[in-house]
Amino acid sequence: MDMDKTKLLFGDFDQNLSLIQNEFSVDVILRDDELRIIGDDDNASMAHKVIDMLVKKLDDEGGISSHTVDYAIRLVRDGEDKKTAELIGVIITTARGKVIRCKTLGQKKYIDAIKNNEVVFAIGPAGTGKTYLAMAMAIKAFKNKEVNRIVLTRPAVEAGEKLGFLPGDLQDKVDPYLRPLYDALYDIMGVENFQKNMEKGLIEVAPLAYMRGRTLDDSYIILDEAQNTTPEQMKMFLTRLGFGSKAIITGDVTQIDLPRGRFSGLKEVEDILKDINGIDFIHLGEKDVVRHKLVQHIIKAYEKYEEENAGNNESFIE
Numbered sequence: 398m399d400m401d402k403t404k405l406l407f408g409d410f411d412q413n414l415s416l417i418q419n420e421f422s423v424d425v426i427l428r429d430d431e432l433r434i435i436g437d438d439d440n441a442s443m444a445h446k447v448i449d450m451l452v453k454k455l456d457d458e459g460g461i462s463s464h465t466v467d468y469a470i471r472l473v474r475d476g477e478d479k480k481t482a483e484l485i486g487v488i489i490t491t492a493r494g495k496v497i498r499c500k501t502l503g504q505k506k507y508i509d510a511i512k513n514n515e516v517v518f519a520i521g522p523a524g525t526g527k528t529y530l531a532m533a534m535a536i537k538a539f540k541n542k543e544v545n546r547i548v549l550t551r552p553a554v555e556a557g558e559k560l561g562f563l564p565g566d567l568q569d570k571v572d573p574y575l576r577p578l579y580d581a582l583y584d585i586m587g588v589e590n591f592q593k594n595m596e597k598g599l600i601e602v603a604p605l606a607y608m609r610g611r612t613l614d615d616s617y618i619i620l621d622e623a624q625n626t627t628p629e630q631m632k633m634f635l636t637r638l639g640f641g642s643k644a645i646i647t648g649d650v651t652q653i654d655l656p657r658g659r660f661s662g663l664k665e666v667e668d669i670l671k672d673i674n675g676i677d678f679i680h681l682g683e684k685d686v687v688r689h690k691l692v693q694h695i696i697k698a699y700e701k702y703e704e705e706n707a708g709n710n711e712s713f714i715e
Contacts, residue, residue, distance in 0.1 A: 403427060406448070406455055413451070413466045417444050420470050446473045450481050457485045458498070464687055468501060471684065477502065488530070489537045492587030497533050503685035504530060510677040511645060516638065518623075518666065519647045521681025522696045527647035528621050532581040534645070535617040544641065545599070545615040549578045550634070552605040552625045575602050578621060605630060614639035623648035623663045625655055631662030651699070 407414040414425055421444040423436030432448065434441045450469045451461055472478045483505050488497045499505040504526055510517045511534050519527040535547045579602060582591045594600045605626065620626070620634055623646045638644050648663045655661060670676050683696040 400430075402452075402455060405460055406451055408461060408463070408466075412463060413461055416463065416466045416470070417447055420444075421447075443473045446478050450478055453481065453485070458496070464500070468684075472502075489533045489540075489585065491585045492590065493584075495584075497530075497585070499530075500526070500687045501685040503679070503681045504687075507679045507681065508534065510679050511643070514675050514677045515642070516635070516644045516670075516676040517646070518663075518676075518678045519645065519681060520650060520663065520667075520678065521685060522649055522651065522683060524686040524692050524696075525681040526685070526687055527649075527681065528577065528619070529581050529585075531619050531621075531645040531647055532578075533585055535619060536582075536585050538617050538643070539599075544617045544643070546617070547600045548608075548613055548616050548618045549575070549582075549600075549602045549621070550605050550608055550619070551575055551578065551621045552623075552630060575604070578602050578619075605634065608634055608637050611637055612639045613637050613642055615641040616643075618642060618644045620644065620646045621648075624650050624653045624661050626662040627655070627659055628662040628665060631666055635666075651703070 417423070418425055421436065421440040423434050423441050423444045425444065425448070426433045426435065434444050434448075436444070447466070447469045450472070451466065454465055454469075455461055469478070469481070472481060480502055483502065484499050486498065488499070488508065490496050499508055503521075507517070507519055507527075507530060511531070519525075519531065521527060532549075535544075535549075538544050539547050582600070582602075586594075591600065595602075605620070616639065618637070623631065625648075626634065634646075635644070646663070646666075650661065650664055653661045653664075667678050671678065683700070686692050686696060
């Protein structure tokens with residue numbers, strides 16, 4: 398292994414190497430362009446598998462992040478290291494030249510579901526890439542002329558009294574709820590390209606209430622924060638689907654902001670639609686979180702707490 402590749406593999410100040418050595422209690426020594434792993438046989442074998450995975454990722458991506466190292470370690474620990482070949486490949490390249498790829502097996506399953514179904518539900522915690530990857534696939538389909546427009550929507554939960562106190566017209570009032578969608582569009586498509594297509598009506602970002610009474614043909618439709626829809630709103634949205642269209646619904650059922658007494662449409666929809674061909678449900682978990690490592694630990698701690706206190710909190714779930 399040449400020195401330039403070794404530096405990229407080991408990371409700044411050998412941080413990637415330190416993660417591997419500390420995780421498996423081994424020493425990794427570079428001597429005469431050859432890596433030697435010293436330690437318990439089982440641990441040395443796992444460390445070797447991780448390094449092999451990282452070398453392949455390095456050849457594909459040209460760099461290694463600490464998240465990639467953490468995820469490789471987890472896959473080896475879970476005996477899923479042979480599946481990493483599935484993660485090689487590009488979804489789309491952003492306006493700034495950043496390459497978007499699947500970073501976890503859960504994300505790869507999500508992308509495959511989008512390719513193979515007309516309606517896909519992505520349910521999971523923050524940081525799993527639900528919205529961003531849906532946006533990337535929408536823009537890719539738009540660029541490839543598979544659809545004529547992109548429609549992005551979110552429920553504005555506070556569309557009652559609190560929004561009424563904000564200045565400006567209705568669009569000004571709902572824009573704060575739609576800001577994360579704008580941010581993703583800017584990042585992937587570029588501000589100028591986004592604004593040009595927005596002015597032409599080829600990209601629409603609107604609150605969910607604007608979808609009522611419409612039929613959307615030849616469109617890529619994304620419903621974000623779907624845990625904050627009521628059952629009636631969810632049914633209304635799903636019946637907007639027209640010919641040549643695809644719908645992606647994303648949400649996190651642990652972060653429902655609906656008023657007490659209102660049930661989330663996302664929580665019941667899987668029971669209603671699970672047996673319909675062309676509809677798929679993808680559940681992402683803390684393993685698929687691609688933010689700071691602490692976010693994974695936070696999500697896991699909350700899941701444990703909620704499981705332990707499920708009986709005490711039933712009246713507060715909705």
